[in-house]
Amino acid sequence: MNAKKERQDSAGKHWNQGFTLIELLVVISIIGALIGLSVPALSKARENARRTKCLSNVRQLRIALQLYADSHDGRVPPRDYEGGAVWVDRLESYYANRKLLRCPTDRRAVDQSYLMNGFIDYFVMHSFRGNWDEFFGAYKTGGFPGLRLCDIPQPAETITIGEKRADSDDDAYMDIWPPQYGSDHLTEVAHGKHRSGGHERSGGSNYAFADGSARFLRHGAAFSPKNLWAVTDEFRNAPLPEL
Numbered sequence: 001m002n003a004k005k006e007r008q009d010s011a012g013k014h015w016n017q018g019f020t021l022i023e024l025l026v027v028i029s030i031i032g033a034l035i036g037l038s039v040p041a042l043s044k045a046r047e048n049a050r051r052t053k054c055l056s057n058v059r060q061l062r063i064a065l066q067l068y069a070d071s072h073d074g075r076v077p078p079r080d081y082e083g084g085a086v087w088v089d090r091l092e093s094y095y096a097n098r099k100l101l102r103c104p105t106d107r108r109a110v111d112q113s114y115l116m117n118g119f120i121d122y123f124v125m126h127s128f129r130g131n132w133d134e135f136f137g138a139y140k141t142g143g144f145p146g147l148r149l150c151d152i153p154q155p156a157e158t159i160t161i162g163e164k165r166a167d168s169d170d171d172a173y174m175d176i177w178p179p180q181y182g183s184d185h186l187t188e189v190a191h192g193k194h195r196s197g198g199h200e201r202s203g204g205s206n207y208a209f210a211d212g213s214a215r216f217l218r219h220g221a222a223f224s225p226k227n228l229w230a231v232t233d234e235f236r237n238a239p240l241p242e243l
Helices: 022-072 120-126 130-139
Strands: 006-007 013-016 114-117 159-163 205-211 214-220
Touching: 022 114, 022 159, 022 214, 114 120, 120 130
Parallel strands: none
Antiparallel strands: 006 013, 114 159, 159 205, 205 214
């Protein structure tokens, strides 16, 4: 028995039923439309997963920072570069796996996707009374001890660790420099690494804070209306470079 269904026309002739060319084109068009709708949704889902993994990295690095501080008089790593060590080296025994230093959104080869707050504004204002010459003298001849986390007046609104641009230099710290001393490291921060559209301003980035929390902030929210990388009021409210 023939598995194909047959239909009879007005003349009594039988012919096999099949798809017409128009029907095939309609089906192909529908499949194409469904693919067009699903690809952006799938891409967004993947980026959301990467953003979540990145936030987990930031949170674990913040925990490592707290463990370090608990073992060092409540202080973050010092800025003395002893033996060339920066925070990623000093905290390594606390976070253990250096894969945590890389955000999964960074598709090019990078060793470090995050910056630690250098807290320069605190030392300039509190230890050197706003005298940048004295500050740089100490900075270049031995550095200074790490800031005590308990000395941060607004811990829930002060960033300790944040994301940096994939094309940034290899600097490990986000330092706030005055205009007369050149470019500000604010421009090295990834303001919108995780984005829902093609433009950086459509996204945001992950940050850890001095109170131990970690959260995602939309583009610009870390700098406006206040600079959340700063500790002192003088710098939190100061004009910022164009982002």
